Amino acid sequence: MASSSTAVQAEAFPDGTTDYIPLRKGKTDIRKPHISEQPMTLKNWYKHIDWLNTTLIIFVPLAGLISAYWIDLKWQTAVFSVIYYFFAGLGITAGYHRLWAHTSYKATLPLKIFLAAGGSAAVEGSARWWSTGHRAHHRYTDTEKDPYSVRKGLMYSHIGWMVFKQNPRRIGRTDISDLNQDPVVIWQHTHYLKTVIIMALMVPTLVCGLGWGDFLGGFVYAGILRIFFIQQATFCVNSLAHWLGDQPFDDRNSPRDHVITALVTLGEGYHNFHHEFPSDFRNAIEWWQYDPTKWAIWIWKQMGLAYDLKTFPQNEIEKGRLQQQQKKLDQKRTTLDWGIPLEQLPVISWDDYVAQTQEGQAWIAVAGVIHDVKEFIQNHPGGKALITSAIGKDATAIFNGGVYNHSNAAHNLLSTMRIGVLRGGCEVEIWKRAQAENKDVVTIRD
Amino acid sequence: MASSSTAVQAEAFPDGTTDYIPLRKGKTDIRKPHISEQPMTLKNWYKHIDWLNTTLIIFVPLAGLISAYWIDLKWQTAVFSVIYYFFAGLGITAGYHRLWAHTSYKATLPLKIFLAAGGSAAVEGSARWWSTGHRAHHRYTDTEKDPYSVRKGLMYSHIGWMVFKQNPRRIGRTDISDLNQDPVVIWQHTHYLKTVIIMALMVPTLVCGLGWGDFLGGFVYAGILRIFFIQQATFCVNSLAHWLGDQPFDDRNSPRDHVITALVTLGEGYHNFHHEFPSDFRNAIEWWQYDPTKWAIWIWKQMGLAYDLKTFPQNEIEKGRLQQQQKKLDQKRTTLDWGIPLEQLPVISWDDYVAQTQEGQAWIAVAGVIHDVKEFIQNHPGGKALITSAIGKDATAIFNGGVYNHSNAAHNLLSTMRIGVLRGGCEVEIWKRAQAENKDVVTIRD
Ligand code: HEM
Ligand code: HEM
Ligand SMILES: [Fe+2]
Ligand SMILES: [Fe+2]
Ligand SMILES: [Fe+2]
Ligand SMILES: [Fe+2]
Numbered sequence: 001m002a003s004s005s006t007a008v009q010a011e012a013f014p015d016g017t018t019d020y021i022p023l024r025k026g027k028t029d030i031r032k033p034h035i036s037e038q039p040m041t042l043k044n045w046y047k048h049i050d051w052l053n054t055t056l057i058i059f060v061p062l063a064g065l066i067s068a069y070w071i072d073l074k075w076q077t078a079v080f081s082v083i084y085y086f087f088a089g090l091g092i093t094a095g096y097h098r099l100w101a102h103t104s105y106k107a108t109l110p111l112k113i114f115l116a117a118g119g120s121a122a123v124e125g126s127a128r129w130w131s132t133g134h135r136a137h138h139r140y141t142d143t144e145k146d147p148y149s150v151r152k153g154l155m156y157s158h159i160g161w162m163v164f165k166q167n168p169r170r171i172g173r174t175d176i177s178d179l180n181q182d183p184v185v186i187w188q189h190t191h192y193l194k195t196v197i198i199m200a201l202m203v204p205t206l207v208c209g210l211g212w213g214d215f216l217g218g219f220v221y222a223g224i225l226r227i228f229f230i231q232q233a234t235f236c237v238n239s240l241a242h243w244l245g246d247q248p249f250d251d252r253n254s255p256r257d258h259v260i261t262a263l264v265t266l267g268e269g270y271h272n273f274h275h276e277f278p279s280d281f282r283n284a285i286e287w288w289q290y291d292p293t294k295w296a297i298w299i300w301k302q303m304g305l306a307y308d309l310k311t312f313p314q315n316e317i318e319k320g321r322l323q324q325q326q327k328k329l330d331q332k333r334t335t336l337d338w339g340i341p342l343e344q345l346p347v348i349s350w351d352d353y354v355a356q357t358q359e360g361q362a363w364i365a366v367a368g369v370i371h372d373v374k375e376f377i378q379n380h381p382g383g384k385a386l387i388t389s390a391i392g393k394d395a396t397a398i399f400n401g402g403v404y405n406h407s408n409a410a411h412n413l414l415s416t417m418r419i420g421v422l423r424g425g426c427e428v429e430i431w432k433r434a435q436a437e438n439k440d441v442v443t444i445r446d
Numbered sequence: 447m448a449s450s451s452t453a454v455q456a457e458a459f460p461d462g463t464t465d466y467i468p469l470r471k472g473k474t475d476i477r478k479p480h481i482s483e484q485p486m487t488l489k490n491w492y493k494h495i496d497w498l499n500t501t502l503i504i505f506v507p508l509a510g511l512i513s514a515y516w517i518d519l520k521w522q523t524a525v526f527s528v529i530y531y532f533f534a535g536l537g538i539t540a541g542y543h544r545l546w547a548h549t550s551y552k553a554t555l556p557l558k559i560f561l562a563a564g565g566s567a568a569v570e571g572s573a574r575w576w577s578t579g580h581r582a583h584h585r586y587t588d589t590e591k592d593p594y595s596v597r598k599g600l601m602y603s604h605i606g607w608m609v610f611k612q613n614p615r616r617i618g619r620t621d622i623s624d625l626n627q628d629p630v631v632i633w634q635h636t637h638y639l640k641t642v643i644i645m646a647l648m649v650p651t652l653v654c655g656l657g658w659g660d661f662l663g664g665f666v667y668a669g670i671l672r673i674f675f676i677q678q679a680t681f682c683v684n685s686l687a688h689w690l691g692d693q694p695f696d697d698r699n700s701p702r703d704h705v706i707t708a709l710v711t712l713g714e715g716y717h718n719f720h721h722e723f724p725s726d727f728r729n730a731i732e733w734w735q736y737d738p739t740k741w742a743i744w745i746w747k748q749m750g751l752a753y754d755l756k757t758f759p760q761n762e763i764e765k766g767r768l769q770q771q772q773k774k775l776d777q778k779r780t781t782l783d784w785g786i787p788l789e790q791l792p793v794i795s796w797d798d799y800v801a802q803t804q805e806g807q808a809w810i811a812v813a814g815v816i817h818d819v820k821e822f823i824q825n826h827p828g829g830k831a832l833i834t835s836a837i838g839k840d841a842t843a844i845f846n847g848g849v850y851n852h853s854n855a856a857h858n859l860l861s862t863m864r865i866g867v868l869r870g871g872c873e874v875e876i877w878k879r880a881q882a883e884n885k886d887v888v889t890i891r892d
Contacts, residue, residue, distance in 0.1 A: 276853050380725075
């Protein structure tokens with residue numbers, strides 16, 4: 001995943017981008033067709049594989065897993081591995097992601113160095129490379145230009161995009177001028193492989209070796225296997241977080257909120273929120289949700305190491321949530337039967353209405369609308385007698401509280417029984433009467 | 447709570463009721479002012495107490511609780527008490543409540559006898575008395591005419607309404623002609639005290655005594671204490687179910703849904719649903735919700751003992767739920783800031799707009815509306831450069847996908863920055879352009 005590059009100014013792209021910087025210098029000529037444009041066959045498959053990435057994220061961890069069988073795990077090494085896991089994890093989540101990719105807060109130099117060191121210990125590329133891809137992921141989410149689009153499959157978004165060579169021209173381009181001005185980012189990018197060897201392997205080996213004589217355990221557990229776990233965990237932000245959970249803010253794209261993803265990724269699991277409000281230093285907005293990255297940033301702020309923590313206004317967050325809920329309600333609404341619209345019903349005169357009921361029709365007029373209650377009489381929760389007594393009458397007042405103040409459900413049900421509109425049956429007028437007759441039933445509203 | 451009465455036809459009441467039947471013959475003259483109309487004092491408090499009820503629901507259980515201290519609980523008696531608890535409980539929930547008060551299904555004679563026997567074993571009055579009060583509770587929920595209105599306090603709705611004498615004229619009247627035609631209801635009502643002594647005390651005493659020689663345990667545990675528990679549990683339908691939980695269908699009245707109430711009351715805890723759809727034989731509509739009364743009725747149906755199980759159409763249930771959700775969203779909506787309405791904004795010409803930005807204003811026009819983004823530039827998640835480049839231009843197309851297809855949240859935020867409307871800035875026209883220019887960003891919709 002390591003990559004070296006220089007700031008080569010390319011010609012303007014059709015979308016107006018002028019700041020395109022090739023990610024790998026020289027290795028590929030971007031004017032020739034890229035290998036990923038050819039179908040994979042038995043003869044060329046090995047050309048499709050990115051062997052450096054595959055070694056770092058599959059072969060080495062595998063070797064570590066196997067060798068662990070013969071190597072005892074000392075408790076000190078286990079404890080240190082977990083601590084070092086969180087250090088490397090925060091390097092990615094609080095550093096690469098929230099600080100550099102999204103500039104959701106500002107960090108002092110010591111904190112930047114700490115985060116870049118943690119990021120190197122996680123072996124997921126330089127902060128510059130990672131943030132560039134991540135900005136493209138946000139800007140072109142779910143499209144062809146998304147470097148790890150979940151539309152290409154869960155495994156692709158998790159690990160496939162690194163195992164197979166990608167056409168650099170395909171990935172969407174973004175503005176990284178701010179990263180190019182950050183000395184820590186540039187220094188780490190330039191010396192990336194060195195920082196990996198020191199932070200990811202040497203430091204854990206030496207700490208465990210000099211600390212309690214466990215050089216081998218330190219190398220395998222706190223080094224290789226710890227790298228493996230932190231990689232798989234943070235990869236979940238690109239796969240699981242676009243696949244599992246709810247979409248409380250926007251369901252047009254794939255990002256989703258789920259506590260399992262949050263647990264695995266040091267709090268990056270509220271990903272629907274995050275894609276909607278990417279420059280918020282929080283991923284979880286409720287205090288009871290698991291977001292240790294947010295807690296760490298907050299503590300650094302108290303220590304004077306972080307400042308200018310950005311949050312989106314609560315008003316905007318609530319608006320987004322509300323609109324999504326409204327959208328779901330509107331979708332639901334169209335699936336339900338709301339009765340025949342009044343304008344499609346025949347107009348019937350009062351005399352015709354009464355005449356029809358005298359000839360045996362079970363019709364009841366409520367609020368200017370005539371309803372056929374024949375099928376419903378024996379199901380009426382208030383009994384047959386009462387509902388029958390209203391046939392052929394204007395039951396507006398008795399239905400609305402004169403005898404019983406029917407529930408919302410009863411009004412809904414009534415609307416499904418519509419068969420006609422009363423000529424001159426003025427609803428407002430009749431409602432006013434209902435109010436007046438309704439004096440003795442006083443209902444306190446919650 | 448036991449009461450004997452005969453069908454005395456009273457004169458018509460102002461609300462049109464003609465079937466009023468006094469619940470206790472002779473004892474009170476309904477033309478004299480009732481004791482409950484006098485304030486309770488140190489001198490007359492004992493006249494306010496209903497001593498028969500108080501004995502049955504407070505003193506006897508208390509005596510049972512105390513004497514249990516000296517009486518061993520045999521395991522057979524314990525098991526039988528639990529079984530008998532469910533038998534008596536179903537008598538109330540499946541019998542008194544869902545069969546007789548709400549006629550939510552029909553029962554064959556053997557099932558009716560079984561349920562009436564269970565109801566007597568619970569010692570909560572006759573089915574006729576209970577159903578009459580319960581119908582009034584539904585028809586006049588939360589009003590003065592509600593026999594156990596929770597508006598008078600949680601304790602009142604739980605037990606106070608039985609401990610203190612109630613003015614029978616206060617309680618709302620309901621149609622019980624169907625109950626008066628049911629021979630099982632009439633027989634149980636006429637012989638109520640006898641059925642209580644046999645079913646609530648003698649049967650458990652004899653079963654435990656003849657079964658495993660535990661006459662005393664049977665009397666105290668399976669009799670008195672079991673009565674106490676079933677009473678307190680079913681009283682919770684009137685108290686807890688109007689006090690604890692959610693209101694997914696209607697929040698104008700007090701009934702609420704809660705799983706704790708359901709657990710305590712054999713499934714009567716989905717009370718918001720129940721008040722909205724009282725003639726549904728179910729209280730819980732989801733299969734995973736706890737409603738053993740529903741399950742029992744369903745099993746009886748399979749056995750040919752119950753038939754004509756009534757359910758409300760799912761369409762009506764969903765409509766009710768949806769409307770309540772809509773109501774909550776609408777309430778929430780009014781608490782949020784949606785930006786200045788367009789009609790209140792000044793109209794600005796294109797030339798003025800451009801001139802102002804040349805004089806240093808950070809204004810951006812999107813979809814015919816001018817926005818002041820000054821405060822936002824340094825917070826823009828897409829970077830300072832891009833947003834600055836749009837100042838003084840028509841950014842409709844680039845904002846809507848030309849450069850980046852902004853999220854719903856971004857649109858919301860934009861609306862809070864409105865300062866003017868562009869003269870002749872026709873939204874539809876500009877949108878069409880945005881669509882055409884947006885060709886290469888293909889977003890698959892979820
Ligand atoms: C015209 C069509 C009618 C429909 C669709 C209808 C529907 C319903 C429904 C769904 C309930 C259950 C409780 C609730 O949802 O509020 C109910 C209860 C009741 N209805 Fe109606 N009703 C109709 C007409 C009437 C009329 C004309 C009267 C009186 C003259 C009446 C009197 C009652 C009473 C007293 C109750 C309360 C029963 C109880 O909860 O114990 N209804 N009705
Ligand atoms: C006019 C006021 C603007 C507002 C209120 C605004 C707001 C936002 C917001 C809230 C985001 C976060 C992601 C999202 O919610 O979709 C965002 C991202 C972005 N904006 Fe804007 N924007 C504005 C103007 C512009 C303009 C004019 C451009 C381009 C010329 C632009 C380009 C971008 C890009 C490329 C991103 C993606 C950044 C990323 O996710 O990494 N914005 N904008
Ligand atoms: Fe994402
Ligand atoms: Fe992100
Ligand atoms: Fe109730
Ligand atoms: Fe009920």
